[in-house]
Amino acid sequence: MTRHDPDGDWRHILRDDASGALPERLAALVAEFAQYLASNPRMSQLTREAYPQRVRAYLRWLDSVDLDGVAGDPLVDEGAAQAAVLAYEGWQRTVARRAASTINAHGTAVAAFYAWRGLRVDVVRHEITPQRRALDTAERRRLDRYVGTAATSRERAVFGVLRYCGLRRSELVGLDVGDVVLSGQGGAVTVRHGKGRSLRRVPVPPLLRPWLAEHRAARVAQVREAGHAADEVEVAPLVVGERGRLGDDGVGRLIAGLGDR
Known part of the structure; x- marks a missing residue:
């Protein structure tokens, strides 16, 4: 991902990476979300760049899994959205084995995405264990x-x-x-x-x-x-x-x- 350009063009952060392209409807959602973030003067530039990428990763995961027992559309129904977010947290923790700080960062971005859509979800906050370094x-x-x-x-x-x-x-x-x-x-x-x-x-x-x-x-x-x-x-x-x-x-x-x- 390149740095934000001085003209305020946010489109560069929406390109697909090596993990695979999103379906058009999901890519459009990420684009709209990124445009909304770009219009928020109180949000830092790093956040404007990071949130869409994390939401893109969540939507790519959501598009690839079958959420057994979840009724409703996770992008529309609040109950289904909550179930999907918890399942994503579990996948990050047990399958992707992401660090607690990474899971927390993705959770914050996904919660902001759902808030933008008018849905409230609760995300799991993981305690970050300080990294220890042996004495030389x-x-x-x-x-x-x-x-x-x-x-x-x-x-x-x-x-x-x-x-x-x-x-x-x-x-x-x-x-x-x-x-x-x-x-x-x-x-x-x-x-x-x-x-x-x-x-x-x-x-x-x-x-x-x-x-x-x-x-x-x-x-x-x-x-x-x-x-x-x-x-x-x-x-x-x-x-x-x-x-x-x-x-x-x-x-x-x-x-x-x-x-x-």
């Missing part, structure tokens, strides 16, 4: 250096167990003080609440040992200072927040804070 090597090294020099002992322990032992957040927050056993030559973390209720022992790599030892010692001191008996130390939470055992969300905020800093 330089970013990982920078984060490692920061944690090793500027983070608190709790932050180092949380970050280190996730980074170097590979525990899930839910496994980390389930650790007790007694689940961490360290020695001069090695150490291990016992995961008692793993996936599928499994129990496993994870070795502690050399870099993590001093971080984990520092935090474990601090937690032992805290529990003893609180007046708990010696046998209660081993079952005390390894990582706590202001209200007790740190939860999944608390771990997420802690790691995000390290990244921000």
